[in-house]
Amino acid sequence: MTAGKDGVMASAEAVPLRRWLPRVPDRFAALGAVLLVLVVLSAILAPWLAPYPMGELRPLEQLRPPSGAHWFGTDQVGRDVFSQILYGGRTSLFIAVAVLGVSAVVGVTLGVVAGYAGGWLRDVIMRVTDVFLAFPALLLSLAMAVVLQPSVNTVVLAIAVTWWPWYTRLAASMAASIATRSYVDAARCLGVPAPLIILRHVLPNSLTPVLVQLSLDAGGVILTSAALSYLGLGAQEPTAEWGLMVQQGQTLFTTNWWVVTFPGLAILVTAFAFNVLGEGLRNALDPRSGTARVVK
Numbered sequence: 001m002t003a004g005k006d007g008v009m010a011s012a013e014a015v016p017l018r019r020w021l022p023r024v025p026d027r028f029a030a031l032g033a034v035l036l037v038l039v040v041l042s043a044i045l046a047p048w049l050a051p052y053p054m055g056e057l058r059p060l061e062q063l064r065p066p067s068g069a070h071w072f073g074t075d076q077v078g079r080d081v082f083s084q085i086l087y088g089g090r091t092s093l094f095i096a097v098a099v100l101g102v103s104a105v106v107g108v109t110l111g112v113v114a115g116y117a118g119g120w121l122r123d124v125i126m127r128v129t130d131v132f133l134a135f136p137a138l139l140l141s142l143a144m145a146v147v148l149q150p151s152v153n154t155v156v157l158a159i160a161v162t163w164w165p166w167y168t169r170l171a172a173s174m175a176a177s178i179a180t181r182s183y184v185d186a187a188r189c190l191g192v193p194a195p196l197i198i199l200r201h202v203l204p205n206s207l208t209p210v211l212v213q214l215s216l217d218a219g220g221v222i223l224t225s226a227a228l229s230y231l232g233l234g235a236q237e238p239t240a241e242w243g244l245m246v247q248q249g250q251t252l253f254t255t256n257w258w259v260v261t262f263p264g265l266a267i268l269v270t271a272f273a274f275n276v277l278g279e280g281l282r283n284a285l286d287p288r289s290g291t292a293r294v295v296k
Helices: 002-020 027-044 081-117 119-133 137-147 152-178 182-189 194-230 242-252 258-284
Strands: none
Touching (some): 027 258, 081 152, 081 194, 137 194, 152 194, 194 242
């Protein structure tokens, strides 16, 4: 009898204790976060981590296999592949941040205005958005890149032009829902100006799904930028970029596999890290899980 009471008491004390314990993060999300931190740190610290300067040519060490002197081997002009990958991470991550930053600012701004204002302004913004969404994103990016001079800035512009409409639609749907909330109606009745209502109430509560989508889209942006560089429409020599490295080493895959394999793995790992981290954020911030909070 005593043991039973002790068991009940222990169970009663354990329940509230578990409520205060932090939630165990999704394992894949944690893995993605760790991988992403490693990729970002390696790119930031590339000048100190790289064993050789970026683009340093060593004609006498062409196509050396992986070894203690060159961890990932050397390419056809004697450059250290590991060093090039570290510096290439800077370019690829810069493109991802720039594209998503421009797309989010333009898309969220238009979407929040359209969702809050409604009427003819919403119709105009959403019809323009539909025009861009009517074209396949990669095809439109290719068309933009062909017209412009191949460079990193061209890649950023070409991808951003095709990416912002998705954030416009997402932000517009969220803003339209939030605009009907009671606290927004109360702010209108108190005479609060519309721009202040948007900044104080509508915009903050529209950002949660946008942040999740940003993390999910980062991997896609890196893959798209690598594809453009692979086709010769993106980064050019002497800039180090993963897609360009794959393009330069494609003919050596059967004989000198390391030249193309390691840059390809860098693209794969980074895209995987962003995707699983985005999935974890979406699960954590899902309103049905009770973790998402409304800012009032």
